[in-house]
Structures are given as C-alpha cells and as structure tokens.
Amino acid sequence: MAIKQNSKPLDGILVLEFCQYLSGPSAGLRLADMGARVIKIENPNKGDLCRILPIKDQWVGDNSLLFHTINRNKESYIANLKSDTELESVKKLIAKADVLIHNFRPGVMEKLGLGFDQLDAVNSRLVYAEISGYGSHGPWAKKPGQDLLLQAMSGLMYASGDDQDAPTPFGLAIGDMLCGAQVVQAVLAGLLYRNRKNKAVKVQVSLLESLIDFQFELFTTYFTSGKLPQRSAKNNAHSLLAAPYGIYQTKDSYIALAMIPLEDLKITLNCAGLMAYDQSMAFSKRDEIKAVLAIFFKHETAGFWMEKFLREGIWATELKNWKTLKKEEGYKQMELEQLIEIAKDRTIKTNRCPIRIDGAVLWGASPAPELGQHTDQIQKEFAL
Amino acid sequence: MAIKQNSKPLDGILVLEFCQYLSGPSAGLRLADMGARVIKIENPNKGDLCRILPIKDQWVGDNSLLFHTINRNKESYIANLKSDTELESVKKLIAKADVLIHNFRPGVMEKLGLGFDQLDAVNSRLVYAEISGYGSHGPWAKKPGQDLLLQAMSGLMYASGDDQDAPTPFGLAIGDMLCGAQVVQAVLAGLLYRNRKNKAVKVQVSLLESLIDFQFELFTTYFTSGKLPQRSAKNNAHSLLAAPYGIYQTKDSYIALAMIPLEDLKITLNCAGLMAYDQSMAFSKRDEIKAVLAIFFKHETAGFWMEKFLREGIWATELKNWKTLKKEEGYKQMELEQLIEIAKDRTIKTNRCPIRIDGAVLWGASPAPELGQHTDQIQKEFAL
Numbered sequence: 001m002a003i004k005q006n007s008k009p010l011d012g013i014l015v016l017e018f019c020q021y022l023s024g025p026s027a028g029l030r031l032a033d034m035g036a037r038v039i040k041i042e043n044p045n046k047g048d049l050c051r052i053l054p055i056k057d058q059w060v061g062d063n064s065l066l067f068h069t070i071n072r073n074k075e076s077y078i079a080n081l082k083s084d085t086e087l088e089s090v091k092k093l094i095a096k097a098d099v100l101i102h103n104f105r106p107g108v109m110e111k112l113g114l115g116f117d118q119l120d121a122v123n124s125r126l127v128y129a130e131i132s133g134y135g136s137h138g139p140w141a142k143k144p145g146q147d148l149l150l151q152a153m154s155g156l157m158y159a160s161g162d163d164q165d166a167p168t169p170f171g172l173a174i175g176d177m178l179c180g181a182q183v184v185q186a187v188l189a190g191l192l193y194r195n196r197k198n199k200a201v202k203v204q205v206s207l208l209e210s211l212i213d214f215q216f217e218l219f220t221t222y223f224t225s226g227k228l229p230q231r232s233a234k235n236n237a238h239s240l241l242a243a244p245y246g247i248y249q250t251k252d253s254y255i256a257l258a259m260i261p262l263e264d265l266k267i268t269l270n271c272a273g274l275m276a277y278d279q280s281m282a283f284s285k286r287d288e289i290k291a292v293l294a295i296f297f298k299h300e301t302a303g304f305w306m307e308k309f310l311r312e313g314i315w316a317t318e319l320k321n322w323k324t325l326k327k328e329e330g331y332k333q334m335e336l337e338q339l340i341e342i343a344k345d346r347t348i349k350t351n352r353c354p355i356r357i358d359g360a361v362l363w364g365a366s367p368a369p370e371l372g373q374h375t376d377q378i379q380k381e382f383a384l
Numbered sequence: 385m386a387i388k389q390n391s392k393p394l395d396g397i398l399v400l401e402f403c404q405y406l407s408g409p410s411a412g413l414r415l416a417d418m419g420a421r422v423i424k425i426e427n428p429n430k431g432d433l434c435r436i437l438p439i440k441d442q443w444v445g446d447n448s449l450l451f452h453t454i455n456r457n458k459e460s461y462i463a464n465l466k467s468d469t470e471l472e473s474v475k476k477l478i479a480k481a482d483v484l485i486h487n488f489r490p491g492v493m494e495k496l497g498l499g500f501d502q503l504d505a506v507n508s509r510l511v512y513a514e515i516s517g518y519g520s521h522g523p524w525a526k527k528p529g530q531d532l533l534l535q536a537m538s539g540l541m542y543a544s545g546d547d548q549d550a551p552t553p554f555g556l557a558i559g560d561m562l563c564g565a566q567v568v569q570a571v572l573a574g575l576l577y578r579n580r581k582n583k584a585v586k587v588q589v590s591l592l593e594s595l596i597d598f599q600f601e602l603f604t605t606y607f608t609s610g611k612l613p614q615r616s617a618k619n620n621a622h623s624l625l626a627a628p629y630g631i632y633q634t635k636d637s638y639i640a641l642a643m644i645p646l647e648d649l650k651i652t653l654n655c656a657g658l659m660a661y662d663q664s665m666a667f668s669k670r671d672e673i674k675a676v677l678a679i680f681f682k683h684e685t686a687g688f689w690m691e692k693f694l695r696e697g698i699w700a701t702e703l704k705n706w707k708t709l710k711k712e713e714g715y716k717q718m719e720l721e722q723l724i725e726i727a728k729d730r731t732i733k734t735n736r737c738p739i740r741i742d743g744a745v746l747w748g749a750s751p752a753p754e755l756g757q758h759t760d761q762i763q764k765e766f767a768l
Contacts (some may be wrong), residue, residue, distance in 0.1 A: 140714035152640035159555035171543035256536035269521035
C-alpha cells in the first residue's frame, strides 16, 4: 500500500478508479494527493491504455512516463470484469469504497452490472462519478470522448491565435484536465452530501460540458450580441479584450502586456503613434493600436521596457520558458518539484499537487503501480 | 436572498467571498451552483472591479456582462473594512460562515486583522482559502497575479501554435479558471477535514502552481529528457504527440485528427505519400508526415474525409464554431444554456454549471447582485 504522510484532508476515503488515460486518472491523482487511498481497477490484459501511450518516446520500464506522472500515489488491482467470480470480488471491494469513478463509454458499466442503480444493493452510501465525452444520452453519447476532438467540437479552436490564422488548438489536453478537476469537485461535494443525507450520490461530468463552461465568456457574448467573437488581427491573447492585451516581440525576446489603460501606456512609453488613440477606442481600434505597439517594442530590449513598466507599476512581464523559469529563485522557493523513486536505481522528477493545506505542501511521491501490483494484498485485506 | 431549487449537495454551507475578477469568483460560482449560499463582501466604493471590466463593450445596466456571468447566484454585502465598526460586523458574519475565500495580495487580509490565525478566536471551524499569483512568500509574492502574465511566466506560451510561431497565449484566462477549480477542490476537501477533525483549515492555491500543474506532461518531459518540448513545425496540437495529431484544412473546412496509428490511416486514406512511413517514425518524422497530410486533405471536402473516417471508426471530427455547434441536435439535447432574469424586461442567456447530481442539471439562474443589494437584509438576519 502507498505510504501516506501525516494527516491529510481525505484520509480514510477509499476511491476505486475504473479509468483510462487522463480525465479520470487526473481526478484520482488529486484525490490521492489530498489523502484518499486510490485503487485503479484494471483489466488483466493491458490495463489502463495510458501505460502504453508514448509521449515523446519517454518510458519508465514497461510504462510510459506519462502514465507514471498521472498515476503516482495509487495502487493497482486487476480484474476481468467479464468473469463472474472476479466481478463478485470487485463488488465486495465496491461495498467498502466511498467513491467509484469511471470513464467508460455510456452503457459499458451498466452492461457489467456496475451501473449506479445496480450498485445500490452493494453500497447504499457510494459516491458514483461518471465521466463521458458528451453526456450519457442523446445523439452524441457514443462518440469518442477524446480531448482534441472535443476541442474541435466546442468552438475552442477559435479562441487562440490571430484572426486570420487557422483554428488553433490549445496545445495541452485542456478538456481532460478541466473535466478531471470538475470530477474532483463533484466527488467531494457528493461526499459532503452523502455524509449529510446518508445516501448514495451519482455525479456526472462530460468533456463537452467542461469545455463549454470554460468558454462561458465567449458563449455568453455570442448569445448576447449574436456575433461570433473575433480574434484580434495581431497579437491576440483574448478575443474579448481591448488593446494592448497580448504578447509583443522586443529586440531580444518577448513581453506580455495585461489590461493597461491606454493613458498609462502613453505616459510610460512616450510613443508618438499612440497619441491618436484614447481609451474609448481601445477595443474598436485594437488592431491598429496593437500594430503600432508591435513595431514600437521591437526597437529596444525586453529589459529596457520592463524597467519602465516596473517603475510605473504597469502590469507586464518578460516571457519565460521552462528552462529559464526553472532557474529563477522565485520558482525554487516554491518547491514545485518532487522526486519519485521508481526503483532503487531510478528516480523521476515531476510536479507536485498545486494545493497547500494548513501551510504544508501535499507531497505524493509514491510511484505509479505496476499492473496488478497490489491485487494479492487487496484480496487479503478485504477478504475478496 | 437567492432562491435555491430542490436539494443540492452544498445546501446549508455559507461562503464569504472577498474576491475580485475571475479566479476567486469562479470558485464562488461553482460552490453557489452546488447549493452553497455565497455572499460577496465588497467595498462600498466600486466593489468587485470586474463590475466595470468591459469585455467587448457588453454591459448589463451598470455592470459588465462578464461580471453577471461569474457572479450570478450570489448576494452582495458592502463593508468598508477600514472602519472598525464595519469590520466588527464582518467578523460577526465570519463567525457564522463555513468558508472564507479571498484573492487579495499576500498580507492585505492580515493587515485588516482577517488573516487565518487572527480569525481562530472568531470561528474555530472556518475553512479559509487563499488565492495568490505566486504563493504567499518568496521573491515573487508581491507581483501582480494576472492571468496573461502568469501564462507568460509559466512557459505555457510555448505549448500552442507551431514551432516557428511567436509564443502563443491560450486565448482564455486558463490560469484563473484552473486555479478557481482547485480552490473549489481544496475548500470541499477542507470542509470534509473540518467536519472530521472539528478544526479550522487553511487552504492555499496560486496561479503559478495551477499553471505548472496543468503542464505536468511538459515539465516532467523536460526534467527527464533535459530538452525543451518542441512544437511540431506544422499543424501542432500537442508538442509531445506523434503525427497525425492535429488540425487539417480540407477543401471546404477543417478536420481534427486524434491519436491514430499510421497503419490505420494508410488503409483508410490510400495516400501514396504516407507509404514511406511506419509507426516507429510517427514521432521522429512527424513534421514530414503532417506536411504530406496537410497537402493531401486539401483535395477533398471535410464531409468526404469524415465519411471514410466514420466508416473505419477512426478518431476524427469536423470543426465547429459556436454558431454551428449551437445548431446541432446533440448540443440542444444537453440543455447547456440557461436564461437569467435581470429585470422584468431584461434576460441574459449564459451557460450552466457543468456538473450533474443524481441525474439532474444544477441550474443557478438568480441574477448577479447589484453592489450592496443584500446588505440590509444580511445585517438583520445575522444581527450584525
């Protein structure tokens, strides 16, 4: 069993994770980092297919580095859910659990006899979380729930990049991550509900609903104005915000400018090309204003501009990449990294949980389990 | 007071929101939608500055449309925290609260006497959530915690766009949204902890930690390989994934292709240019493979390609924007929109909470409060 340090908020909570890839497992990871005991229920064949999903050809033994980072701090139990005896054992485990999370396609758990209503006789206090691509009903219910495809369906690809650019994906699995975060919210609210009402609770989240929630500004603006939000022609960073909001190239690197009143910018920069514009034009003329700034900032270095901005308290910063960020004292003092001991001779370095409780970082450095690593022990412990 | 429908998971929970803009208020909104009573504590002057933050010049009365969408389903109480008597009233309210959330800069709440330790005598069972840009200590603690600036600091701008593109921001306030989601997680875990241990709990989240957590794949890959993740030269959608992952232009519109084995693609497309590549080259030669596909897909329409992909069960989809998505039957059946009645003659349409509980959508259609709208009533109710 994974070793837990000190006292954590979710100590004593048992979570069963019937999940693959990212959305469900990222939820399981957060619950584990906050103190829950999380057991992955995997099929004996290949288990969570994320084990063999290569990102940039990085591997740790037989498992992908990606699998390791999402599934640290968990246990693995293998069961063939199509075998009656193994299914019975799993049900005995469910009887002891507080939370079950699954991200199978709609109908799969029901076919196995593991639907929410079917489990009421097994555990009448279970918090049952269901993740899908498009909800459990309707014409889209059976479509594959993959992050990029959901980004494509949700309109999100018209949020980044400039106006004449092709649709621009968010370069990370934003749907999975947001959906996973909402599963954690729903599960924890479900536990509070269960504790108060002494009843089982079903919670559901889908990638599409998560991505539409994320775009609430864009959807509401579209509903209200009837016009599609439009990215700025250059230096777009948010299609609904006025100039100068965006990223600008300088003589040597890039700077980011947040919401800054044009008058403040005029005083600070002494840029002749800006003088024709006042705050009332900051949105309607943002393409022109941004074009003026884009040329102006190229004349001097990022350090030159930042010295002016800092002196005037203007919201701007120089861009970092992962390498330059990592060298900063501010980064180091935040203790953002943790080492995970995979074997005696192998460690990997990864991020930690972003939440602090009572001033302390929530470390969770137990390695991801090998497929079925904890099956025997869990069988004994729970008399399965 | 906002009218609550039926029974919800967080009924009976009182949340005080000392927050502005997006990160904290988005957390308050989620808690409100799940049943909590959320009271914004605002200064009598302008209140939450989001009230006057214009997005695309859209207003609802004196408040921005943006403010309305983030602060629906809440109440507003005004207090000048620099007045001793008004501060005392606020402390009486804190004594009755379950949760306090603030996103002031580090030290501000402490100066007012509203720091976590200072409130122990006021409420020894309070869950106290603190949101910052860069944590409460260290050389960056006083830097402004604004979304775009944090994206710029965190490396995230090298995740989207193609390899030779300028740094490309995520076109929405991703740091605020993720951080807000994690505040909800931490608050709910804190409530479970408080209920079990009968003690006050402090939780902390920062925009930087949220954005680094979001990039766990990129950071871990960098830590392990020592090389900066590189966006693909063309059609990038995730810098760590192999071809064909990305968006492709067709004769008439765009299609998205997820992780697809090259062999499957070869069989389905019968594309001569692909024949030189096998799966072992899918990452190392991804720029070449994507270039071949980018030319190939332009010869036919999205509908032509999608018919082939659907027949073979290949993970692909045609892109939608907000307008075309909204017309789809699948979208309509998911009931993703809600109407908020601002006044007798004015409604706005917005999204709803993405979480379902016990099969039911969590509607939350009470309008955002006018500044101080509930002050008198709350004073009476709590004898402040």
